Amino acid sequence: MLRRFQGAPLLLFAGLAILAQVALSTLKADFYLTQLTMAAWYTLVALGLCLLMGYAGQVSMGHAGFFAIGGYTAAVISTAGAPAWLSIPAGVVVTAGVALLVGIPVLRLRGHYLAMATLAFGFIVSRIILGTPLFGQADGISDIPAYHLVAGLAITGRRALRVQNYYIAWAVVALGLVLALNLVRSRTGRALRAIHGDEEAAAASGISVARHKLAVFVLSAVYAGLAGACLAHFNGGIGPGEAGIMKSVRYVALVAAGGMANLWGTLTVSAALTFLSLRGAFGLLDDAVFGGLLVAIMLFAPQGVFGLLRRQEKVP
Amino acid sequence: MSEPVLRIRDLHHWFGGLHVISGAAFSCAPAAVTAIIGPNGAGKTTLFNLVAGTFSPVRGSIVFDGKAIQGLPSHRVAALGISRTFQTTRLFPGMSVLENVMVGRHRRARGGFLPDLGGRLFNGREESRMRRACMDILESLGIAGLAEQEARSLPFGRQRLVELARALASEPKLLLLDEPACGLNPSETEEMARRITAVRERGITILIVEHDMSLVMGISDRVVVLSFGSVIAEGTPREVQANDQVVSLYLGAGAGDEGDDREAARA
Amino acid sequence: MSAAQLFQYLISGVATGSVYAIVGIGFTIIYNSTGIINFAQGEFLMLGGMIALSLQAFLPLPLAITGAVAVTGLVGVLVQLVFLSWLRKPGVLRMIIITIGLSILMREAALHVWDEKVHALPYWSGDETSSLAVLGARISPQVAWVLAVSALMVVALTLFFRFTLTGKAMRACASNPAAARLCGIRASWLVSLSFFLAAAMGALAGCVVSPLTQTQYDMGTSLAVKGFTCAVLGGLGNVGAAVAAGILVGVLESASISVLPLAYKDVVALTIMLAILLLRPQGLFAGIGRRRGPLGLAAEKGPEQAGT
Numbered sequence: 024m025l026r027r028f029q030g031a032p033l034l035l036f037a038g039l040a041i042l043a044q045v046a047l048s049t050l051k052a053d054f055y056l057t058q059l060t061m062a063a064w065y066t067l068v069a070l071g072l073c074l075l076m077g078y079a080g081q082v083s084m085g086h087a088g089f090f091a092i093g094g095y096t097a098a099v100i101s102t103a104g105a106p107a108w109l110s111i112p113a114g115v116v117v118t119a120g121v122a123l124l125v126g127i128p129v130l131r132l133r134g135h136y137l138a139m140a141t142l143a144f145g146f147i148v149s150r151i152i153l154g155t156p157l158f159g160q161a162d163g164i165s166d167i168p169a170y171h172l173v174a175g176l177a178i179t180g181r182r183a184l185r186v187q188n189y190y191i192a193w194a195v196v197a198l199g200l201v202l203a204l205n206l207v208r209s210r211t212g213r214a215l216r217a218i219h220g221d222e223e224a225a226a227a228s229g230i231s232v233a234r235h236k237l238a239v240f241v242l243s244a245v246y247a248g249l250a251g252a253c254l255a256h257f258n259g260g261i262g263p264g265e266a267g268i269m270k271s272v273r274y275v276a277l278v279a280a281g282g283m284a285n286l287w288g289t290l291t292v293s294a295a296l297t298f299l300s301l302r303g304a305f306g307l308l309d310d311a312v313f314g315g316l317l318v319a320i321m322l323f324a325p326q327g328v329f330g331l332l333r334r335q336e337k338v339p
Numbered sequence: 340m341s342e343p344v345l346r347i348r349d350l351h352h353w354f355g356g357l358h359v360i361s362g363a364a365f366s367c368a369p370a371a372v373t374a375i376i377g378p379n380g381a382g383k384t385t386l387f388n389l390v391a392g393t394f395s396p397v398r399g400s401i402v403f404d405g406k407a408i409q410g411l412p413s414h415r416v417a418a419l420g421i422s423r424t425f426q427t428t429r430l431f432p433g434m435s436v437l438e439n440v441m442v443g444r445h446r447r448a449r450g451g452f453l454p455d456l457g458g459r460l461f462n463g464r465e466e467s468r469m470r471r472a473c474m475d476i477l478e479s480l481g482i483a484g485l486a487e488q489e490a491r492s493l494p495f496g497r498q499r500l501v502e503l504a505r506a507l508a509s510e511p512k513l514l515l516l517d518e519p520a521c522g523l524n525p526s527e528t529e530e531m532a533r534r535i536t537a538v539r540e541r542g543i544t545i546l547i548v549e550h551d552m553s554l555v556m557g558i559s560d561r562v563v564v565l566s567f568g569s570v571i572a573e574g575t576p577r578e579v580q581a582n583d584q585v586v587s588l589y590l591g592a593g594a595g596d597e598g599d600d601r602e603a604a605r606a
Numbered sequence: 607m608s609a610a611q612l613f614q615y616l617i618s619g620v621a622t623g624s625v626y627a628i629v630g631i632g633f634t635i636i637y638n639s640t641g642i643i644n645f646a647q648g649e650f651l652m653l654g655g656m657i658a659l660s661l662q663a664f665l666p667l668p669l670a671i672t673g674a675v676a677v678t679g680l681v682g683v684l685v686q687l688v689f690l691s692w693l694r695k696p697g698v699l700r701m702i703i704i705t706i707g708l709s710i711l712m713r714e715a716a717l718h719v720w721d722e723k724v725h726a727l728p729y730w731s732g733d734e735t736s737s738l739a740v741l742g743a744r745i746s747p748q749v750a751w752v753l754a755v756s757a758l759m760v761v762a763l764t765l766f767f768r769f770t771l772t773g774k775a776m777r778a779c780a781s782n783p784a785a786a787r788l789c790g791i792r793a794s795w796l797v798s799l800s801f802f803l804a805a806a807m808g809a810l811a812g813c814v815v816s817p818l819t820q821t822q823y824d825m826g827t828s829l830a831v832k833g834f835t836c837a838v839l840g841g842l843g844n845v846g847a848a849v850a851a852g853i854l855v856g857v858l859e860s861a862s863i864s865v866l867p868l869a870y871k872d873v874v875a876l877t878i879m880l881a882i883l884l885l886r887p888q889g890l891f892a893g894i895g896r897r898r899g900p901l902g903l904a905a906e907k908g909p910e911q912a913g914t
Contacts, residue, residue, distance in 0.1 A: 082699055084706065128884045134698040135643040136883055138706075139834050143876040146831060154869025205458030209466070210441070210450055213434070217442045220431035227391060227425075229417035229446035229509060238452050268827055272710055275703060284433075307718070314710025321704045322689065325697075 032287060033197070040193050044186060055302075056189045057180070062297040063192035064254040069277040069293040070199050070286060071246025076275070077284035078207055079239045080219030081130065082138045085145025086247055086274050091152060091266035093118045093248025094255040098164040099157060101256070111170055111178075111252040118248025119241055126240040130233065142268065149266035163262030170256040178256040188257060195253070196290070199246055203286050206242075215239055216284075269310050276317040282327025292327075342405075344369045344513055344544040345390070350399030350409075352382075352389060352568075359385050360396070361568040367513070367561075372535065372545045374555045376579075377565035378588060383548045384426065386565065387517055390546070391423045392416035404512060418446050422511035426518045428498045430490040436501050437486040440473040443508030447472075476504045480534060496527040503534065513544045520551040532558050556580070564588070610742040615860045617740070621749045622819070623856015624756035625651070626875070628811040629833025630840060630848040631763070632804035637842055638780040639793075639800040642701050646685065646709035647808060647833055648826030653678045653712070654809025655821030656720050658727055667728060675809045682805025683798045685712075691794065709826060716823040727816040734817070748817045755814045759807055760849055767845075776800065828872055835879035 047053045072086050097114035101107065129140045152158045159165075169179030176187055206212050217225040218232050226232050255261040264270070277296060281289030296316075299305065305312045320327060343366035352360040359382045367373045375383050389396045390403075392413035401409040408416055417423075422443070430439050448469050454461040477483040480500050485493060490501055499519065506514055519535065520528045528551060536558050539545055549555050555562065555576070562579040564572040572582045579585055629647055636644045654674045662670035689708060696704075729736075730751050737744040767773040778785070779793050812821065819825075835855055840847030855875050862874045 076699075080699070082702060084702075129880075132883055135702055136838075138645075138702045139643070139831065139838075140880055140883055143831055143880055146828065147873050147876050150870065150872050154867055160869075201458070202456045206452075206455050209455035209458070209462055210445060210448055210469070211452055211455040213438055213442050214445055216434060216438075217431045220433060221429050223393065223413070224425065224429040224431065225442070226413040227393075227417055227423050228443050228505065229414050230442070231414045269710070272706060276707070279703060308714070311711060311714035311718075314707045314714060317707035318689065318704055318711060321700050321707065322693070325700055 033201070036197065036290075040190075044189055048186060053185055056185045058298055058301040059294075060185075060189045060192045060257060061254065061301055062294050063189075063196050064250040064257065065274075065297045066290060066293040067196050067199050067250040068247040069274050069281070069289050070196070070203055071243035072274050073278045073281065073284070073286055073289040074203055074206065074215075074246075075239055075243040076278050077282070077286075077289075078212065078219060079215040079236060081236055081240065082134075082275075083141045083240075083243070083271075084138050084268075084275065085141040085143070085148070085271050086243070087266050087268075087270035088145040088148035089118050089122060089244040089247035090251035090254075090270070091148055091261075091263075092121055092251065094251030094261040094265060095152060095158055095164065096248075097170075097252035098167050098255045098261050101167055101170070102164060107168070107171065110256070111249070114252030114255075115245055115249050118251075119245050122241040122244030122248075123237070126237045126244075130236045130240060142271075145266060145268060145271050149263060149268075152263045152266055158263075161263060163260060164255075165260035167255050167259050167261070170253070178253055180257050180259050192253070192257070195249070200286060200290060207286065211235070211238075269313075272317065273313045276313045276320070279320045279325075280316055280327055283325075285327060288327055342369070343367055344404060345546065346400075346402045347386075347390070348400045348402070350386070350389065350396050350401065352385060352394065352396045352398075354385075359568050360389065360399075363399075363565065363569050365563045365570055365573055367544050367546050369544050370539060370542045371560040372539050372547060372558055373561045373563060374559040375546070375548045375563045375565055376550070376552075376555055381565040382568040383565055384517060385568075387423070387515055387546075387548055390416075391421065391515055417509065420509075420512035421515060422506035422509050422513070423515035424499075424502045424506050424517055424519060426521060428495070428502045430498055430501055430505075432491050434490060435487050436477070436482070436490045436493070436504075437470070437473060439490045439501055440476060440504045440508045441469055443505035444469055444473055446509055473504075473508055476507050479537075480504050496523055496530075499523065499527075499531065500534070503538075507538065507543075511543060513546065514538065516545060516547040516549075518549055519547065520549060520554045528554055613741055614743040614745065615864070616857060617743065617745050617749060619857035619860030620853050621752040621856070622815075622859065623853040624752060624849070625811050625815045625819075625852075626829070626832045626836050626855055627849045627852025628756055628759060628807055629829050630836030630852055631760070631845050632808050633834055633837040634840065634842055634845060634848055635800050635804045637837070639776060639797050640690075642690065642705065643834070644801075644804070645702070645705040645830055646712055646826070647804065648828070648830030649709050649712040649716075650678055650682060650805045650808030650826075651812030651815075651829055652716060652821060652823065652826045653681060653805075654812035655727060655816040656716055656725070656823070657809070658813045658816070659725050659821065660720075662727065667730065671727075671810070671813045674813060675806050678809035679802040679806035682801040686798055686801040691797070709830065713824055713826060720823060722823055724820045724822045725816075726820045727813060729817045730814070746818065748814075752814050752818070755810060759810065760845065763803075763807070763845060772796075772799070831879070832872075832875040835875050835882070838879060839882055 043059065044056065047055050068086060068090055072083060075081050075083055093114035096117045097110040100113050101110040125144055129137065129144070132140055153160055169177040169181065171177045172191070176191065177184060178188060178191060214225065214230045214235050217228065217230060218235055222232055251265065277293040278289050280296070281292040300309055300312070345367040347366070348364050350360050350363040351358070363382070363386060375386065377383055385394070388394050389409070390401055392408070392411050392415065395410040399409065400407055403419060403421060406419065408419065431442060434442070448465050450462050450465050459466070474483060474486065477486055480503065482497060482500050482504070485497060485501070490498065493501065503519070516535065519531050523531060532554050535545060535547070547559070559576055562574065562576050563570055564579060564585050566588055571588070572579050572585050574582070629651065632647045632650065633643060636642060657677050658670045658674035661673045665673065685708060689704065729748050732747045734746070736747055738747055738750060767777055776796050776799065778789070779796050832855060836848045836851040839851030839854070855878055858878065859871055859874045862871060866874070
């Protein structure tokens, strides 16, 4: 059960973020900020997935597909000469639309079948990207321009705007976290947890199970799509690897290690591990680390790393 | 009687080739306790599930409060004012007693996905209203002190009360209780009987499936006897007890279990 | 398209389809003895091919293949013993994630033991230029090998389940574990056996198809998904149905090349799977000849109720 007053952790989080930035900039090491910014966008995906898997109990082995849909939509639009501001909103809308279309039939499935169906979805997205010239096939799309926000702020990888982008990314993550925390503590959050616990009893309590599952599925997809679109602009490019199974498995590993139904846990684990991975700390064993983490967590600590420390148990 | 709250007519249902409900028909009077009894395999829980919307009957009609509800999914049935408990208490894991009851009140609260994203600023008033209403229900059942405990960690008898609270939280017009005394010791059963009667006093119609004859005969206004999927007797507890067919059903060869036989004979 | 070309597509479709069917059968065997969907199924084919490649550097091909099959079978048993056997009543979600994680680990291990390059076993007979003339089409002898080996495996498996004591014991265990135990059948040993069978069959399939479709460390995932398609189409209980499903998927996939860009070929099988899961979750062949299948069991929970 979450503590009532979430203000303290949020302040701590903000404080740490600011501290990190100031320290790195002072030490003239702000190239680390680039990886931290990328880690933020990936963390946004994990947060959305945490809502879906941890709270609503619906497995998604293809979430990287939504990330890619958001990213590629933004990429195509911004490199095709459309109005510049359109790319990210379009990325989000298209992702939401696909999630809606896919979710309606697929969420009727359960367990293994849902896992396989979502796996297949991610696979299909990845193959379509690889096979379509519009998406740059194996080379992806590059030369994506900066995305201008208000007052001189822009999402871009330019060195001069590093600090700005660091804060933009983590601010969006903070917002995503707050919305998710709100949702979880609300009537809808209880409904989701009820669905996760016992679908039939939830329905008997008047909860429209299908509608709730779809809503959280679309929301989690939107988180991923937004992250994809923003990262595409930040990196100035996007490649087919973003849709692959390895990425999808990573997101699942991060949510599982964070404790499944633990938003703060997911945030922490994701920020840390993604940053390390981007720094190359795992070297060639990068994918193996995430696969191994997943297996280890599921075998020995299904409540996640933080679950080991907590008294209360959340049913996986 | 005045317009029945629930009217079942010519209900038929098959599972595979098995004709589990064959032409069942009865009604539930408002603010009364109607009990369905019958030997194992008579179709009592299936009947329940048909009314609650878990299954859709192959044929027949179920009219609740003037509306035909057969074929509606269970969340729609619940929204119309029917609540139920389960034979094996199915409380939500990982949630407290109060949270469980608040889920029961899901339909009664206003709000939606978007306001919930906004948090206390948008749903704060509704949340505290919900909380208060649910605490009131817990208090009326004498378990307000357990509100913050994890529901599934409670002893079985308490869990049953929590499930009852959850079912009451939606302020139903019709309450379906599936073997509420199952697994309770005699003093817990007595307490359950009192609680059920208290609910009836509040004007809620109750339909109960039960094996425990002392409970049934003690609190029911009407008893419906089900055998092989159809109603073979209906009436006040006394009338039903005196019914020869019913007696032979319970005392006859292999139809019921010994406990029921002894209870029926004693009651 | 001429009749010969059509026939060519058909044959190659049946060949790839039979490989998918073998993967599907592997899923079915393990599912029926443990209730687990083993996402790492595709990796067994990859391992078979890779190990055979290493062995054939100093062993004649038939021995290398035999060795690869044996080793992979043992790997299957090892995976089951080390990771899965000691879990008590794991939830479905947990099992799914574990086997997916295992498939990743196996994949990455293969990457580090071998490399990321595309490899291929030598042709079992002839080479890449030889061809057989069948009904006006030219097909590679390896295709004939694939068909022959797959058919042999299916027949052997069917005979095993139908006529040997162990096979019958496995069927008993799958359909009623409690009763089987009462009869003195030790389920745990049979579970290991089912992993061995699934892995060994996968390895052999991987070896026979390697000259045609090559072997690469990451080929497992798409095979697993397509094999699962076959298993589901066959209702997860019927070997014969999985074979029929495999052929269907393979042929449709093969035919799609004439209509869709080559890159979308993989999408065909997946779309079929999604369609089946959503439209006819009990499988295409549910109710048809179910009782004749070697395991002859109905999948106890369909896609829309499983996983509770």
